Amino acid sequence: MKQTITQSLAWLHTWGGLIVGWLLFAIFLTGSLAVFDQEIDNWMHPELPAHHLTDEQAVERGMSYLRQHSPDAKQWGVSLPYDRSPELRASTGGRRDGVSVTLDPNTGEVLPVRESAGGRFFFLFHFTLFMPGMLGIYVVGALAMGMLAALISGIVIHKKFFKEFFTFRPAKGQRSWLDAHNASAVLLLPFHLMITYSGLAIFLVIYMPAAMDALFDGSRDAFFKAQDPAPAVVEAKRPAQAEPAPLVAIGPLLAKARDVMGPLSGVSITNPGMSNAEIQIRPILGNRIALIKGGGMRFDGVTGEQLSGPTEMRASVLTHRVISGMHFAQFGGYPMRWVYFICGLISSAMIATGLVLFTVKRRRKYANEGRVAQVLYRVIEAVNVTVMAGLSLACIAYLWGNHLLPVGMAERPDAELTVFFGVWALTLVHALLRPRMHAWREQLGLAGVMCLSLPLVSLLTVDHSWALHSRMGVELTTMALGGVLLWACWKVSQPQVERVPRKKATVLAEVN
Template identity: 80%
Template structure:
């Protein structure tokens, strides 16, 4: 029975890992890049200048613009610059019909910045795979379940995996790939379990809506409103007659909110210039593990009196927010982001080594089989090249497209995405029609060269490419990744030397 269970788990791990492994590699690699999505945004909009303004100064810059250009708007929004991004934005309208402009934080004038898909594309692609509607979210959820199955089955079939973790035999072909796969899987096993489970928990209302449907008739807005514990006694009802009234000074309110919530992210003003004006100030994510998005403080827009503040969340809500916060890595600052980034890259390498092992182990077995089997495994190998080397090439091509496409191009962000997907599609065609090893070398080599020369591209296309440390950081990381890709290209180019076991070698020596 024990042997049967192990064999069953081995079958599940092998074939389940292949089916979900390609998309999981895409999810993990883009998720790793999404850890630094705002830094990539800064790099892809080199027009944003550096500044050293306080929240109060930045808010006054934005208010000056809104008072002058949008005095009749019913809703004003101000996105404050912070440590990770220098962008100061002023907006009018709600989330769906709002119009936003980027302001120069030093002058308050509208800043013409290029339209770009930005680092948000990697974040959005990470959990939707750029599919329409909810299809991508459901597919990613199914893949996460497959990842959990692969992890559990991997633990079962590798009964001595802690021993194998300390065993690495380089330059031994398939054995080395297996050692690397086992070592990376064991090293990051807690991370893999946490990141996969938390990814599923984020969309629990979508994946398991039965309770919400039963209690709230499928009304998500009512469901989330029921979780709000804001005391009704704090609500202040305005007089029925609405009259013009000056807006209270924002400086003292920002200072008071910062004392309670820490660093701030945005200010929202409803009915500015009226007696029923309200001001909502939201905190910057990162002070707590719990993903307290939407939590903030509300003030009367005329008197400045507090209307409501951040409240303690229910235990069930807090649990969900903590699990979500673990996945998004919005806490711990840059050290935590670097940890997640490195773990994500190692996880991608673990998945990649498993995919390579699948094809290596079966290449000889099916070399003499029927033509259908040969075509099938040739297709699997081509997809391996396109998923791993081709995706890396597509990601760096997106950054190159940001610099090379005309700044005034209409629908420029869509054009950047066209570059990404066209390069990725071409990598699959290249892998199908080129010999296997040459396809690996050429795509890895090209991606490595493009990463290594990214600083040179910025130097030739941007007047002041490194005004922000984050921009220089993006290019230094690209250079390091390029070096790793070129090293992989060089390793692939090395001839494989088959090592004969000692016993077999002695037997052959005796025969000869």
């Protein structure tokens, strides 16, 4: 019975790993890039200048622009620059119908910034696969469940995987691929389990809505409202009729909010210049491990009296947001981001070695099968090349497209996405038409060369007087990844010697 269970799990791990592995590789690779989505976004908006404005100075710049250009607006907003983003934005209206502009922090004038899909594209692709509506979220959730099944079944069928973790035999063909797969899986097993489970927990209400439907009649607004306790400060009485009144000085309010909540992300002012004005100051996302978005502290816009916030979360809500925060890695600053980035790349390598193992182990078998089986195997190998080498090529082509496309062209973000998906589609055609090893070498080599050449593209297309440290970091990291891709290209170019065990070699000699 034990042998039967092990064999069944081995079948599940092998075929389930293949079916979900292709998409999981894309999810993990784009998720790794999304760890630095804001830095990539800065690189894709090279017009943003470096500056050292304080929160008070940034708010004053934004409000000066709003007083001059939108004095009658019912809603003002100023998004503050912080350590990951130098962008200063001023906006009017709500989130859906509002209009926002990027300001030059030195002059306060509107700064022309190119339109771009930015680094957020990798973030969106990571959990939606860029599918329409909610389809992508459901597909990614199913893949996460498949990932958990592959992890658990992998633990069961590799009973000596802790021992195998300390065993790596280089230059031994299939054996080396298996050693690399096992070592990367064991080394990051806690990370794999955490990142997969937390990814599922983020969309808990979407995947398991039965409780919400039963208790709140399917009302998501009522569900989320019930999670928050009463505000920390009792709501003060507001004037019944609004009259013109000067706006309170915001500097002291910023200092108070910063002392309570830490670094700040923005300021919103409702009914500016009226007696019923309100000021909301929001904390930066990622100030602590619990994922907190929105909220903040509210003040009377005339007297400066604190009206509400911040609220303390219930234990159940805090637990869910801590789990979600562990997935998003908004805490811990750059050291934690680098840990997640490297772990994500190693996880991608684990999936890649598993996919390669699948094709290597079945290459001889399908060579002796019928025509249909051979065609199926050829397609599987072509998809392998497309998913791993082709996606890497599409990602770097996306960055190239941002700098090479005309700055003022219409629908520019869509054109960048066309570059990404167009190049990715062409890699599939290339993999189907070219011999297997040629396709691997050519796509890996081209992706590596393009990564190493990214600073040159930037030098020829961008005025580096606007350069930021984050731009340099993106280019240096891309060059390092280009070196890895060229190393992989060199490795697959080496002749592969199939090593046959001694006993099997003796049998083959006697048969011959």
